[in-house]
Amino acid sequence: MYSFVNSSLGWFHLAASVVAMAAGAYILFATKGTKNHKKIGYIYVFSMVLICGSALGIYNLTGRFGMFHILAFLGFGTLIAGMLPLLVKGIRKDFRVFHLWFMYYSVLGLYAAFASELSVRIPDKPFYTMVGIATGSIFVLGSFFIFWKEKVWSRYLLK
Template sequence: MYDFVNTSLGWFHLVTALVALISGAYVLFKPKGTKRHKQVGYIYVFSMILVCSSALGIYNLTGNFGIFHILAIGGISTLIAGMIPLLIKSMKEEYRVFHLWFMYYSVLGLYAAFASELSVRIPEKPFYTMVGIATGIIFLFGSVFIFWKEGKWKKYFVK
């Protein structure tokens, strides 16, 4: 396990990522708008802020600022975009669909990062090819799911 995570920042990143993976899955698959959804959702948001922030300080995979750092910035961006419709109370109800879109893509990004992290650990495989394949598969299936659910979201929020 030493080769898997070898710094305290790496362990912090791993633990907060696991919290985000679990809480993110919960909010995706459980009913929306409930008190529990909101509670677990805020756990997800806080853990994602910690995951993305800690990712910006980890350089032992490539040795310099790279694709995972850029994706961490993208993760923070989708998280912020997903929270804006909820934090601005004067926004119309239909803008809450944007909350769902961006939060689903935030979780997809997290799962793509997880799949990429696992796939680059396969010995003697091309790094960027593995990251691309893992990310592409997650986003393909996730996007199909999001487009399928969008009609239901609009019926719920747009009255």
């Protein structure tokens, strides 16, 4: 199995990913605003920082800076955008919906990366086509879920 992951940094990246995927799944479906939500949410954010940071040091796919490094910066961006509405004091209640939007898209990005990673390991399949199909599928399905949940969020957050 060591050939599945090629370095110590790769194993670290994988371990942080497993933690983030478990925390992200909990966050997606748990009641928002509870102590557990906040605790698990910070575990998710910390593990995503580790994932995105470690991704910037992995070059065995192409040997140079590439698309996945850019996506790691996008991952950092969704985390920052998702956390700002909570960290800025005195923010309007309706801005908390942005927290939910960006954090849900952060989790979708994580799952899309996982699906892409799995799909490119199918032998004799075109790499970028498989990444596109995996990523697109996750984001289309996830976006339907987010749009459906936004009505619930708005009622909950704007009380």
